[in-house]
Amino acid sequence: MSTQNKSLFSNFSPTSKQEWKDKVDTDLKGVDFNKLIWKNFNGLNFQPFYNSEDGIESLPNTGLNSQDLxxxxxxxxxxxxxxxxxxxxxxxxxxxxxxxxxxxxxxxxxxxxxxxxxxxxxxxxxxxxxxxxxxxxxxxxxxxxxxxxxxxxxxxxxxxxxxxxxxxxxxxxxxxxxxxxxxxxxxxxxxxxxxxxxxxxxxxxxxxxxxxxxxxxxxxxxxxxxxxxxxxxxxxxxxxxxxxxxxxxxxxxxxxxxxxxxxxxxxxxxxxxxxxxxxxxxxxxxxxxxxxxxxxxxxxxxxxxxxxxxxxxxxxxxxxxxxxxxxxxxxxxxxxxxxxxxxxxxxxxxxxxxxxxxxxxxxxxxxxxxxxxxLFKEVEAQGGFFEAFEKGLIQDQISEIRQEKIKWISQRRLPLVGVNKYPNLMETVSSEVLSSGASSDQKLLKPRRASLEIEVVRKATELLVESIGKRPVIELCSFGNLTMRKARAAFSYDFLGVSGFKVLDEKSYDTAQLAAEASAESDSEVVVICSSDPDYQESALNFVETFRSKNSEKVLLLAGNPVDLLDQLKEAGLDGCLHIKSDVIQTLTAIQNKVQEHYKSLEV
Known part of the structure; x- marks a missing residue:
């Protein structure tokens, strides 16, 4: 078996790491190779691939796999x-x-x-x-x-x-x-x-x-x-x-x-x-x-x-x-x-x-x-563990990393299944089990879930549902280019599902005019416009104007980021955009605030 393997591999010339990198550069078509380098919260960088040329030495005393775990x-x-x-x-x-x-x-x-x-x-x-x-x-x-x-x-x-x-x-x-x-x-x-x-x-x-x-x-x-x-x-x-x-x-x-x-x-x-x-x-x-x-x-x-x-x-x-x-x-x-x-x-x-x-x-x-x-030596130089903790050094360093992680979670750069991505829209969650927020005491460490800040958003929804007796509805309203409207509707479905609102399946219309009229009069609290950038150039402003002429209360969003149109669209009544750089917590909180204001106005 060994001889056969040697004979087989002798037919292939060795490939150097540089040759692999050159192939990757070709496939990247001009994109910087360094974008493939993975950076994590430890401040460490890792290459996208390794081979025998890396010659990495093993650390001593890394432990033995437990036979009696x-x-x-x-x-x-x-x-x-x-x-x-x-x-x-x-x-x-x-x-x-x-x-x-x-x-x-x-x-x-x-x-x-x-x-x-x-x-x-x-x-x-x-x-x-x-x-x-x-x-x-x-x-x-x-x-x-x-x-x-x-x-x-x-x-x-x-x-x-x-x-x-x-x-x-x-x-x-x-x-x-x-x-x-x-x-x-x-x-x-x-x-x-x-x-x-x-x-x-x-x-x-x-x-x-x-x-x-x-x-x-x-x-x-x-x-x-x-x-x-x-x-x-x-x-x-x-x-x-x-x-x-x-x-x-x-x-x-x-x-x-x-x-x-x-x-x-x-x-x-x-x-x-x-x-x-x-x-x-x-x-x-x-x-x-x-x-x-x-x-x-x-x-x-x-x-x-x-x-x-x-x-x-x-x-x-x-x-x-x-x-x-x-x-x-x-x-x-x-x-x-x-x-x-x-x-x-x-x-x-x-x-x-x-x-x-x-x-x-x-x-x-x-x-x-x-x-x-x-890091261990730095803490010891500060007088050791007790002195460093009493001074708040350890807490401050952990807080810095924690805040960075929370930022990434809110931006969906750090995915948490069921939390900030791929939410289970069939699930109902009691407001009692959701967090009201993280501790603000910076002098102590508080073991906690990474999801607490997003739980605060979800808790606000559940409390709203309890107070008004129904779950607010989000409508995905699409027209124009089939591929892009489907893609942006799917993105919006995933993004907004985190809120705990009821997100309806995408509803398509033949024209932007029909879409605007129908969604303005439908039984929903939030409407998301889903189409392609060229369609937005042609019809988005008309959509917003038509929509607002019939309904001034609903939250109106647009899936995408047409930068050159935003000022006009917002002036016409668009509340905001959903795109890859949108912050989950900020976006959903803004939506909730407007929906809550609407229901408070009805009470008056």
Missing amino acids: VNFRSIKVSTSEEGNQLAKLAINEGVNGLLFEIDGKIQVEALLNGVDLNKVAISFLLQFDQIDFAKSFLIYAVSTLKQKENLKGYFDFRGISNYVTNGSLNKAFFDNSVELLKLTGAFPNFKAFTITGASYLDSGSNQVQEVAYSLNSLVFVVEKLMEKGVDANQIFQGLHVELAIGSEYFIEIAKFRAFHSLLNLLANEYGVTDFNPFITAKTSVWSKSVTDAHTNLLRATTEAMSAILGNVDGVLVDPYDKEFNEASQFSNRIAGNIATILKEESYLGKVANPVDGSYYIEEATQKIAEKALI
């Missing part, structure tokens, strides 16, 4: 008995990791009755009675384990994440971490404390920031624990890290690999060369939506894939409806199935580092690591 399910525990029932249900559904969120007095024996700690990873998010509960759990674990190495999982006090999101740094976090490092020392695969970086990405940061700030916060904790007499080897051996997973598939793979490498580099600075951290990846809040919520299943799947390929030890997939509902048995089951299918049926957890050697991913890993290391 832990598929976590989060369980809120109100009573020991209920928590135990939910735990057994999760295990029966194929989950091999449980994260208990405990906020109160819970009996360990009752909670874990029938759960095999030799096979199932057990973790705890603890808010109160941390040490007493941990002691009870470890005593119980010893009584049920075949060997102490079998106990896998971690404790999480939310020490750092509470600080960055609530502004409170519980000093007991450090004392409790010291105590738990001692208690868990005999259990090499159970981690005593957690560093959470998910709050950064979920607040709108880029991947470089998440990696850098997570390492900065780790240094802060390490220094505090060492001041209390804990050895660096013991600290790193007891470390669990939780990172969020964003929607940029390949960049997320590279992020986790880069974090592995930088974590090892950091540990080496403390003289630690042999340690076994546990890294968990959690599907992000930022990328999820409450409109067309089933799309969250697709987002969670690609996120879990990128994390597994990035060599994490465990994944926590949130239910698709978590952002607006109490997770149901169905949504929990589907969330658990995602990681199980990826591991068992897609074999992502059964092959050795499948992305190693990919030119693109290797370069992305290298670039993210390099830039994250620079």
Whole structure:
């Protein structure tokens, strides 16, 4: 087989990267090749193609693909008995990791009755009675384990994440971490404390920031624990890290690999060369939506894939409806199935580092690591994590990236299915589940959905529907050139569907005059003119004048951007245009305001 392949490829001469580029330049027909270079929110540039000439070197210590990937399910525990029932249900559904969120007095024996700690990873998010509960759990674990190495999982006090999101740094976090490092020392695969970086990405940061700030916060904790007499080897051996997973598939793979490498580099600075951290990846809040919520299943799947390929030890997939509902048995089951299918049926957890050697991913890993290391050093130069956060440096840098992302979302340059593109017009959404807006407190980080600003627009529609008893109607009124009117009607349908108004199918007319007369008198609140630029030159002004002579209340828009006609059209009564550069939030808000004014005038 090998000989045949060599014989086959010997018939083809090697193609250099320059020859490929020359071919691309020919196909671009004068368009600048640099327009194909991808720029992302990390400030990194990536080429449209790579080959062996790129000679990219792999970073060391990027992690190993986990053969024993832990598929976590989060369980809120109100009573020991209920928590135990939910735990057994999760295990029966194929989950091999449980994260208990405990906020109160819970009996360990009752909670874990029938759960095999030799096979199932057990973790705890603890808010109160941390040490007493941990002691009870470890005593119980010893009584049920075949060997102490079998106990896998971690404790999480939310020490750092509470600080960055609530502004409170519980000093007991450090004392409790010291105590738990001692208690868990005999259990090499159970981690005593957690560093959470998910709050950064979920607040709108880029991947470089998440990696850098997570390492900065780790240094802060390490220094505090060492001041209390804990050895660096013991600290790193007891470390669990939780990172969020964003929607940029390949960049997320590279992020986790880069974090592995930088974590090892950091540990080496403390003289630690042999340690076994546990890294968990959690599907992000930022990328999820409450409109067309089933799309969250697709987002969670690609996120879990990128994390597994990035060599994490465990994944926590949130239910698709978590952002607006109490997770149901169905949504929990589907969330658990995602990681199980990826591991068992897609074999992502059964092959050795499948992305190693990919030119693109290797370069992305290298670039993210390099830039994250620079940012990490900048924060340390500012006095370290705590000082930088107290000064607002970290918040300001994340805010800058977040605002840029929101701008791109509103301009539809960053598509979110069901949010700013491809809305589900058959869906009804209660105003109660939609956001009233993002927090304005710049001193703290607030994990949030990227869609909040667009949700405010949709919420205004739903409140209007509740107040007037009907859903406002948008009419797509077309005439002239068939190809262009169809294309612009389709664009308008997609663009305006985000509002939550009822968008009717395109209605075509033989002439602009007929279209204007019919749409002016129809039962709709918004009319969109759809045709070609030559047709606009000939008939748009007449359309607007005819329309306004019959109706002065409706919102009248034009699909396209005939710059040389705009002043005349607006003077005649056109409210605005829809085109590729239109801002979703600004455009829809203006439409809503005029529709609301109309209905308020009727009340008077």
